Amino acid sequence: MNSIMAAVPLLTVVVGSLFLLILEVFLNRENKSYLGYISLTFLVICGIICTSFWNKDYSYFNGSLHLDNLSIFFYIISLLTIGFVILISLKYLFLQEANHGEFFALILFALSGMMIMVSSTDLLIIFLGLELLSISSYILAGFRLKDVRSSESAIKYFLLGSFASAFLVFGMAFLFGISHSTSLLAIVQHLQSGTSFKLIGFMGLGLVLAGFGFKIALAPFHMWAPDVYEGAPTPVTTFFSIGPKAAGFAVFLRFFHIYWHSLESSQAIFWLLWVIAVLTMIIGNLAALRQTNIKRILAYSSIAHGGYLMVAVLAQDYTSLMFYLVVYLFMNIGAFSAVIALSKKNKEFLELDDYSGIGFQYPWIGALFSVFLFSLAGFPPTGGFLAKFYVFSAAVRQGLVPLVIISVLTCLVSVFYYLRIIVYMYMKEPFHTVDVYKENPALFLVMFLCVYEVFQLGINPGSILVLIRQALISLPVF
Amino acid sequence: MIQPIYFIILSLIIFVLGIIAFFIKRDLITMFMAVEVMLNAANLAFIALTKAIGIIDGQIIVLFVITVAAAEAAVGLAIILLIFRQKKTIRTEDIQVMKG
Numbered sequence: 272m273n274s275i276m277a278a279v280p281l282l283t284v285v286v287g288s289l290f291l292l293i294l295e296v297f298l299n300r301e302n303k304s305y306l307g308y309i310s311l312t313f314l315v316i317c318g319i320i321c322t323s324f325w326n327k328d329y330s331y332f333n334g335s336l337h338l339d340n341l342s343i344f345f346y347i348i349s350l351l352t353i354g355f356v357i358l359i360s361l362k363y364l365f366l367q368e369a370n371h372g373e374f375f376a377l378i379l380f381a382l383s384g385m386m387i388m389v390s391s392t393d394l395l396i397i398f399l400g401l402e403l404l405s406i407s408s409y410i411l412a413g414f415r416l417k418d419v420r421s422s423e424s425a426i427k428y429f430l431l432g433s434f435a436s437a438f439l440v441f442g443m444a445f446l447f448g449i450s451h452s453t454s455l456l457a458i459v460q461h462l463q464s465g466t467s468f469k470l471i472g473f474m475g476l477g478l479v480l481a482g483f484g485f486k487i488a489l490a491p492f493h494m495w496a497p498d499v500y501e502g503a504p505t506p507v508t509t510f511f512s513i514g515p516k517a518a519g520f521a522v523f524l525r526f527f528h529i530y531w532h533s534l535e536s537s538q539a540i541f542w543l544l545w546v547i548a549v550l551t552m553i554i555g556n557l558a559a560l561r562q563t564n565i566k567r568i569l570a571y572s573s574i575a576h577g578g579y580l581m582v583a584v585l586a587q588d589y590t591s592l593m594f595y596l597v598v599y600l601f602m603n604i605g606a607f608s609a610v611i612a613l614s615k616k617n618k619e620f621l622e623l624d625d626y627s628g629i630g631f632q633y634p635w636i637g638a639l640f641s642v643f644l645f646s647l648a649g650f651p652p653t654g655g656f657l658a659k660f661y662v663f664s665a666a667v668r669q670g671l672v673p674l675v676i677i678s679v680l681t682c683l684v685s686v687f688y689y690l691r692i693i694v695y696m697y698m699k700e701p702f703h704t705v706d707v708y709k710e711n712p713a714l715f716l717v718m719f720l721c722v723y724e725v726f727q728l729g730i731n732p733g734s735i736l737v738l739i740r741q742a743l744i745s746l747p748v749f
Numbered sequence: 750m751i752q753p754i755y756f757i758i759l760s761l762i763i764f765v766l767g768i769i770a771f772f773i774k775r776d777l778i779t780m781f782m783a784v785e786v787m788l789n790a791a792n793l794a795f796i797a798l799t800k801a802i803g804i805i806d807g808q809i810i811v812l813f814v815i816t817v818a819a820a821e822a823a824v825g826l827a828i829i830l831l832i833f834r835q836k837k838t839i840r841t842e843d844i845q846v847m848k849g
Contacts, residue, residue: 429821429824441794443791451804
């Protein structure tokens with residue numbers, strides 16, 4: 272149904288961020304955290320509006336903005352990510368001298384970029400959403416103005432990000448050339464009808480995939496990720512590891528759902544993605560083994576998780592893809608908030624040596640961090656186990672046995688570096704005294720919510736699977 | 750009249766030149782300019798294709814891409830300026846702190 276209502280959740284977020292930008296001028300430095308609470312209010316309003324549109328299936332702007340169940344599901348994922356990131360950054364910004372009010376406005380702009388990406392089926396609109404997300408991210412990465420690492424991560428993300436955008440635009444030009452349109456459906460249909468320009472079309476598709484692969488840090492295009500993740504402020508790193516990935520995989524889901532159905536015979540792209548998935552898993556997990564900085568370990572781990580999500584795309588099983596994204600959201604935010612918990616005024620404890628003896632010194636942080644690491648490694652009864660189980664069993668049903676064997680082997684490798692952190696926390700003598708700033712209720716709220724969800728998704732995943740199946744109904748049927 | 754296909758080939762050449770410049774230059778501003786060249790090569794391809802297939806959509810996409818490039822330039826130059834204030838240089842080898 273064509274209705275302006277389809278744009279209401281997006282407008283709520285955009286109006287919210289503009290309002291925060293104006294309000295920021297009138298607040299003095301001590302009161303900046305009010306902006307955080309106001310942005311949370313806008314997120315809650317947007318969430319309520321989204322849930323009330325479930326099963327309504329509105330669209331607007333000539334069908335380029337769909338508010339179907341799938342969009343709403345990804346809206347909720349994005350809103351949860353941003354909500355948690357705002358909660359964990361409330362005290363962090365104050366402690367690490369990054370207390371500029373623009374943070375909350377920028378993060379809402381990034382959210383609106385994600386929302387545009389997940390709700391469109393037109394490549395041009397997706398590109399605009401991606402750029403809105405990316406440009407806000409470049410600024411957020413350099414948010415600690417006095418820290419040279421933060422600026423370095425911002426410039427690396429900016430240069431390589433705009434380099435990837437150029438590839439995306441050029442690929443889009445090729446696809447526009449063969450299909451005379453930027454809609455995903457038209458592009459796939461023209462790739463299918465064997466015209467003489469087929470090769471140009473596949474070249475364009477390859478360039479577009481390279482651009483997206485960069486944004487979600489898939490293997491040959493992952494080089495930027497560890498440096499950017501290490502240098503950026505930790506809540507922003509949390510956002511980078513989840514937000515662009517969720518939005519990128521939403522686009523992949525919409526595109527490959529059409530693609531696999533129309534072009535079963537075309538194997539070139541399938542094997543290209545197969546190689547990318549294998550490379551991502553192997554490089555992500557092996558490179559994490561020799562890292563000693565906790566943020567770099569989590570950066571490589573998030574690259575590896577991108578590989579497992581790619582396996583779900585190859586298996587054409589979108590239920591497991593979306594379930595994996597939901598579980599990944601909670602366990603990754605949990606792990607990063609544990610890292611943020613171990614910080615004090617102008618100092619973060621990020622080296623592995625700092626974590627020795629933490630388990631007995633700060634029992635709550637140690638125990639919760641261990642749960643998230645177990646979940647990331649894929650131990651039962653946590654959500655991480657079920658997520659991996661669904662993805663791998665779907666891949667086996669599709670007959671991708673060699674791919675699953677490689678995935679399981681890389682999972683085994685990943686257990687080593689996750690457990691190494693736990694060994695440091697519980698079985699080593701403290702290296703030096705680590706005194707942390709403890710009065711941070713919002714952060715502990717996030718950690719307890721995440722640990723609840725990690726167990727709930729691991730033990731009783733039924734209700735979320737029902738929601739995912741309802742969301743997937745809105746995909747076009749062939 | 751010059752055929753559109755020549756413009757498409759020209760845009761490919763400019764795009765490849767942009768990639769080469771991005772990799773061999775060691776100066777943040779020049780690297781950023783290389784990216785702008787690549788984006789404009791894509792714009793040229795869009796315009797040539799619009800001429801070739803006779804649908805006006807391509808030229809509208811160019812307007813969007815120019816807008817995005819302008820927004821990127823604003824943010825990018827601000828980040829480069831921030832780095833210059835901290836380090837007094839914009840050579841890539843001098844600003845590297847983190848190693849992969």
